[in-house]
Structures are given as C-alpha cells and as structure tokens.
Amino acid sequence: MPVDTSPETQQAQQQSLATAAARNLATTTKSAPQMQEITSRWLLKVLPWVEAHGGAYRVNRRLTYTVGNGVVEFIKTGSEVRVIPRELGELALLRGYEDDEVLTALADRCRQRDFGPGEVLVTQGEAADRIYLIAHGKINKMGTGKYGDETVVGVLGDGDRFGDDAVLNPDAVWEYTAKTATSGVVLTLTRRDFEQIRDNAPSLQEHLQEFLALPLQAQNERGEAEIAMSAGHHGEFELPGAFVDYELKPREYELSVAQTILKVHTRVADLYNQPMNQIEHQLRLTIEALRERQEHEIVNNPEFGLLHNADFDQRIQTHSGPPTPDDLDELLNRRRDPDYLLAHPRTIAAIGRELNARGLYPHHVDLGGQQVPAWRGVPILPCSKIPITKENTSSILVIRTGEDNQGVIGLHQTGIPDEYQPSLSVRFMGIDEKAIISYLVSAYYSTAILVPDAVGVLENVEIAHGRH
Numbered sequence: 001m002p003v004d005t006s007p008e009t010q011q012a013q014q015q016s017l018a019t020a021a022a023r024n025l026a027t028t029t030k031s032a033p034q035m036q037e038i039t040s041r042w043l044l045k046v047l048p049w050v051e052a053h054g055g056a057y058r059v060n061r062r063l064t065y066t067v068g069n070g071v072v073e074f075i076k077t078g079s080e081v082r083v084i085p086r087e088l089g090e091l092a093l094l095r096g097y098e099d100d101e102v103l104t105a106l107a108d109r110c111r112q113r114d115f116g117p118g119e120v121l122v123t124q125g126e127a128a129d130r131i132y133l134i135a136h137g138k139i140n141k142m143g144t145g146k147y148g149d150e151t152v153v154g155v156l157g158d159g160d161r162f163g164d165d166a167v168l169n170p171d172a173v174w175e176y177t178a179k180t181a182t183s184g185v186v187l188t189l190t191r192r193d194f195e196q197i198r199d200n201a202p203s204l205q206e207h208l209q210e211f212l213a214l215p216l217q218a219q220n221e222r223g224e225a226e227i228a229m230s231a232g233h234h235g236e237f238e239l240p241g242a243f244v245d246y247e248l249k250p251r252e253y254e255l256s257v258a259q260t261i262l263k264v265h266t267r268v269a270d271l272y273n274q275p276m277n278q279i280e281h282q283l284r285l286t287i288e289a290l291r292e293r294q295e296h297e298i299v300n301n302p303e304f305g306l307l308h309n310a311d312f313d314q315r316i317q318t319h320s321g322p323p324t325p326d327d328l329d330e331l332l333n334r335r336r337d338p339d340y341l342l343a344h345p346r347t348i349a350a351i352g353r354e355l356n357a358r359g360l361y362p363h364h365v366d367l368g369g370q371q372v373p374a375w376r377g378v379p380i381l382p383c384s385k386i387p388i389t390k391e392n393t394s395s396i397l398v399i400r401t402g403e404d405n406q407g408v409i410g411l412h413q414t415g416i417p418d419e420y421q422p423s424l425s426v427r428f429m430g431i432d433e434k435a436i437i438s439y440l441v442s443a444y445y446s447t448a449i450l451v452p453d454a455v456g457v458l459e460n461v462e463i464a465h466g467r468h
Helices: 007-013 019-025 042-046 085-090 100-109 191-199 202-216 266-271 278-300 325-333 345-357
Strands: 049-051 056-059 074-077 080-083 111-115 120-122 130-136 139-144 150-156 177-180 184-190 251-254 256-265 315-317 340-343 363-367 370-375 378-382 393-399 408-412 419-421 424-431 436-449 455-462
Touching (some): 042 278, 056 436, 074 130, 080 085, 080 184, 100 191, 150 315, 184 191, 191 202, 251 436, 278 424, 278 436, 325 345, 325 370, 325 393, 325 455, 345 370, 345 393, 363 378
Parallel strands (some): 049 408, 315 455
Antiparallel strands (some): 056 251, 074 080, 111 184, 120 177, 139 177, 256 436, 340 393, 370 378, 393 455, 408 436
C-alpha cells in the first residue's frame, strides 16, 4: 500500500516545534564583523617607531660628493625608443644641468640599438668612446676570474647605463665586457657627438668645468668627505688636521597622513548597540583599513616609500630571473647587519621553489613567538604591499632597522589630540541634519632611511611557475 508523503500529510503528523520556527525565539550566537583585507603587516611590527616632534624628522649625514646615480627613463613609440632629455640629468656629468635646448640636442644624438641574448656590446680592455643607456633588457658585466675563466661581476637592467667616463676621457677603456643576457634596447651617445654639442654650448662647458673639479675633493669609497688621519707612523710625525663635514641641506621627512570620515546613523547607534557596540566595531574595521594603507604607503609612496627611496647603488638585478640563493646572498652581502627580508607571498613561494630545486631548505627562526623562514639567519617576512607587475615580476627588500644601527625607522607622533592609538586620532565631528554621526579618523606616519645601505632591493624577480 503506497505511503502518503504530501506536505499536507506531514504537517498533520508533526508532533513538535520545527527548528525554523524555534529560531525566531532564540538568541543567535554571532561573531564580530570580519574583513579579508587584514594582513600580517609584518613591516609595521618590525619597524622601530621614533617620535617626530613638530611633524618632521631631519636626517643629518656626512657631506657626500656622489652625484648622478639615478635611473634614466625613456619614451617608446612603436619600436622607436628615445631618451627623455631631462633624464640625461641623471648622468653624473650632467647632474644639475638644466639647459633644455642642449639636453634635447644630446638626446637627439643618442642612437638606438636593438640586441638579442648572448651579444657582446663592449669588450674589456678595448677603447671606450660612448655611453650606453639601457632602455630595456638585462646585461651582464663579465670579468676575468683568478684562473682566467669568465665570470659575472655585475648585472645591469632597465634605466642603468655604463661608460659615463668615455665621453670625457679620450684614454678611457672598458673595465669589463658587457654581454647581453636577454633581448632588449640600448641607446648610445658617442664622444664625438657629445663634443660637437659641447663645443657649441658655453653653458655646458662651464658646467663640465665645475663637475671635473668635484673629484679633487678627498672622499672615501662611499663618496663621503674624507676624514684625514695617519696610522702606523713613528717619532714626532706631524699629524693631519681633520673635521667631519656635514651636508648643508639635509633631508627632512614630514609626517604623512591617511584619513577617512566614519559615518554612523544615530538610529543604528541608539537601537542596535546590543550585544555589540556598532560604533566600536565600525571604528575597529576602519582602523584596520587605515593601517593596511599605512603599510602600503611605507612601501610604495613616492616621497618616503622604501621602494622609491632606496638608493640606486643599492638596487641589483637577478642573475637569471628567478630569486636564486646567489641573488639573495648578493642582496645581503651588500650591507652590514641586515635585519629582515621582505617579499610578496608569491615571491616567497618562488624563493622556496628555487631552494628546493637545488636541494636546499630554508631554516626557520623565532620572531615574536612565530616561526618564519629565513635565509642566512635573516627572516623572510611576507609583505603583500610589494607590487607584482603584469609580467609576473616583483622585488625583494632587505632592511636594517633602528636609529642606533643607522637603519630604517618609522616616524610618528604620540600624544596628539583625541588619540585613540599611538599617532592615530578619532575626532568627533558632530551630527548633521540627517542625524548621521561623523568621526574623523587620522593616522600620521612616515619612514626615514638614515644611510643609503639601510635598504636594498633585488629588482625584476621572476615569480612565474614552470622554470624547472
């Protein structure tokens, strides 16, 4: 005999309260509001924060004579590449020169050369007669090893150049062989073309005379004003006098600000404040978003961000593309006492693949109670604020921290009005005619690089899969 399973029959047979109806009388257990944007924010945790009274921090350094070590930028139209005339001012011999007409004439004399991988652009020991400006691609600087074998002594990439001395010194020779690692484009400016422009530009002649006088001032290998001294002498030796010269115009870092206006309707604050305080949780999530933006700015801000303000002498290129142990070693060995490596999580995964491919496994160190991977004892911390390009390349940062260690420091100011957290204020702005409460939430911060080698960058790191 068939069983009647219609809804009407089931409802007639129900002998207890259904769960759907019972929930109308129950108190639901709920979580506080969640958000996916929150990250570990390791950079904010490891930076030592220094008070910036008056909203600014001045970095006093020894006087440095190093000039013209910037990156040159180009304009690409189809397959044609041209150097931006003003960007020639990044060359040491043209730093500070501002005659646009002469710079344009020099830019017009730069000749484009496309190259493929494995080409030799210049050969060590041969006469040097031109500057090479690298618009795109990677070039290895090849030298001779102890036993006569060829070895890579450096890598040049987009925006770099070599041969600066060639246009001024008729006796200049190439100190290394330049061999292309990838395809790309360079622009060249010959000594002959440079001299023709110079001979017809009195302002350039005057500028070069001033430039050639700079190396006459004693300086150490870092470009700082030399401190005269004597060592190993005997008897009544006349000691040299010395003083430490300072920069006349030291850099000042002003506190930046991230702000937003939090708005909550009074009806929500009055009627829906139990069991969770609506304003408190709105404010908590708003502050989390501000802190995320703060870390993003510390990495990417053009004025004080670590990526943009790392010295060009502290930027290196990968030897083959992916982040190999050799690349990490070179990045660490260029500075004293490195404290942390910072990389995008995808870049850290690429580091792991390269290590595993060589049968190596990173050690882990304890950092604030958490085990984090490390290379040569230096923790590798994730930082999702480091950008990844559409070509699947990224950068790896290495930093030394602390004022006493002449490293990187975070800047803030505590004790500000309506302070809610250190250097973060929540200021009541009133209630408008629509009964909406407004709060101004402000976070003040910046960073300062005390000496150039406190930050290093491994650039153009390939993080795509499938290289092995």
